[in-house]
Amino acid sequence: MAKTKVFISFDYDHDEILKDFLVGQAKNPDSPFELADWSIKEAIDVRWKDKARQRINAVDVVAVICGEHTDTATGVSAEISIAQSEEVPYFLLRGYSGKICVKPKAAKSADQIYNWTWDNLQVLIGGGR
Template structure:
């Protein structure tokens, strides 16, 4: 089975470490995904949204890594809206175990899943 191409949306200013951890997990032998693209730290002007739209469009699934300030991350909210508009499957993943993590704007009613290896593999394959 081919690995899923994963776009990772995250709060670049506060949660870059989470993306680093996810990339580390993607190196496991039994990983069902490749991180093909992720949020970028650019000003939210001009063709930024078109660039991200292309990146999300090339992905099979979108993972939104949620941290303590994700609700304030304008870029994450835009990326989620683009994923929804493109009809891309997505899921929200709780980035920190022992703190309250928030959902991005537009994802307030979406389920946030606990980040475990088994959950991640299930979510990548559509188990949500």
């Protein structure tokens, strides 16, 4: 069975370690997903947006890792806006337990931040929301 392709969106300046954790989970033998690509750390311009759009269109779902400063991460909001316009599903993951995790500015008010557990991750990647 083919694994679900996931694009990781995260705040490069504050939450790169969280991306590493998700990369590790993707390597589990029972993981239902593979990481096709993740955020681009470059200045946001037309070229950046084109590159992000290509990457997002090549995946099944976008996993947005939320931390304490995600609302100020312009790249994360741009990636969510692209996913929304391209109708690529996305979900928000709480990056830290015991800390405040905030939604990116481009997230919809109805978007929920889900606790990052292995069970939740499998359900979310499978389309359950």
